[in-house]
Amino acid sequence: MSYAKITAQGAYVSEKAMNNQDFEKIVDTSDEWIQQRTGIIERRIAKDNEYTSDLSYKAVLDLQQNYNIDLSDVDMIINATLTPDYKTPSVASYIQAKLGLENTGAIDINAACAGFTYGLNIANGLITSGQNKKILVIGSETLSKITDYTDRNTCILFGDGAGAFLVEYSEDDPSFITSSFGSDGNKGGNLYCSELSKEMFNEELENPGFVVQNGRGVYKWAVSTVPKIVSNTLDKSSYTIDDLDWFVPHSANARMIESICEKSKIQKDQTLMSLAHYGNTSSATIPLSINLAISENKIKKDDLLMLVGFGGGLTYSSVLIKWSI
Template sequence: MKSYARITAQGAYVPSKIMTNADFEQIVETSDDWIRQRTGIIERRITEADEYTSDMSYKAIMDLQQKYDVDLSDVDMIIHATITPDYHTPSVASYIQGRLGLTNAGAMDLNAACAGFTYGLNVANGLISSGQNKKVLVVGSEALSKITDYTDRNTCILFGDGAGVFLVEYVESDPSFITSHSGSDGAKAENLYCSALSSEMYGNELENEGNIVQNGRGVYKWAVGNIPSIIHQTLTKVDMTPQDIDWFVPHSANARMIESICDKAQINVDKALMSLAYYGNTSSATIPLAIDLALKEGKVQQGDKMLLVGFGGGLAFASTLIKLSL
């Protein structure tokens, strides 16, 4: 009997501390109007000094459990997407596996930056469809404020902290996953990086070691120039067009970027679900946070077809077309 995978529950968490555009006016040369016009961001959530990625991940999972009243004791794999782990090792997945007491669950972190959550969903689908696992937690969680240079006005205004999680389970019919597509343009990796052990990249000394460094124009140009084609390639696999999807859920990097992508991909911008207005760019957490917000607002319905497209550092990208079945 063939195995299928279905997304059966979701959860989210954002810190209580709010950092507004007005707060940035006191830190760098900028303004609320400038930030809103260029990014669409109004405010973002910031972790406390003693609050880390694993804490947010755990709280997002608790939100999932409480909302859907599900038994997580038989979860057999945790896939955790992040670029801000508490430690280099152990993985955040292992840390929360222990905190949840899931003694029979495998655990691994996945680093694909802003594409991490969609990569994680596709890996979960593959593990379940192949019969290796039956119940997988996929988490996207980032404490980006801890690696943000707050003297760099071009990047510090963008990033926020938060976490989102999906539960993916084995089913015998009616799967959530329709098709997917993934890749990377590693030749342009220098456009977005955060250093660790290496002090050099491509023969050049790294700037702002330990913090996010982004060539905003380079990333913007790449995304607007490539994501519409990635959308087309994904949908072509199942003989669908942009008009056939109910919702487009891109990585919430920048509202102006998403508007341009929608225009080029011939997707009505009203179909785009984003989380950046009040949460900022939360990297791997933007997509699950956007879906959480849409569910709370009653915008999405069971059976809706949703195209999720993550893209960012790498420059990695991954898409997955799903049918909502929560």
């Protein structure tokens, strides 16, 4: 039987940091206000000539260097992003070209903040079905390029970054235990970014080309939905909440995550976030959180992790994994 195993991980963030004091100069806000309501201290911002494919590629190079991995036989690249360099070609195709891979599939997926967990679950399905043997899964964003820096409700939240996992065929040591997916498209108007259509939400859209968020609407949906996702995912397995070593939610807002943990009966010290110094990086928050935890020697081999991505769509995707590195 074919199984899928996570064998390497890497990450990249730009050198440029934008802290809360920087926002005090451009909008009516303060460091204290931002930290109290979001938990964010700073975020990384891509250079003007640095795009999502650049961040993705550097995250893959970090993965390769960290684990001394040969990537010449990678047969699929999945890049989760809502900020591709172009509508086409895909970011994944850029990575394929930069790595010089000749026999490799390449696709981008857009599930916003749930993108990375969607990508992992797609990779698991492709490998366990026998379609592929070695897949790069990348979550990467340059949200600064679609952020309206005159909108104090959203501009303080977003940052840029990338994280990458390598998922490989294994005969007897699977990383993936179970997963779940879902969407509530009727609530899509709570978080959107539009360039073309103005009809979907039956109103004139604000700030075409920029990300627009109804923070209260997203908060209410996430706090009521994510605990159910955690419970439903565990119900598909033989594990309970007490068996979890680490909870890795999308790092959207620290106050939101605290409420989710309280409702899910998950301890705060079991929760991994990348929010404080990277901000909300959408599809990159989960791999960045894991990369930080590994650098701090928190995650150990065979630890049980629950990953839950949730956001624009409104979509969600979870995956329960045994850490195999």
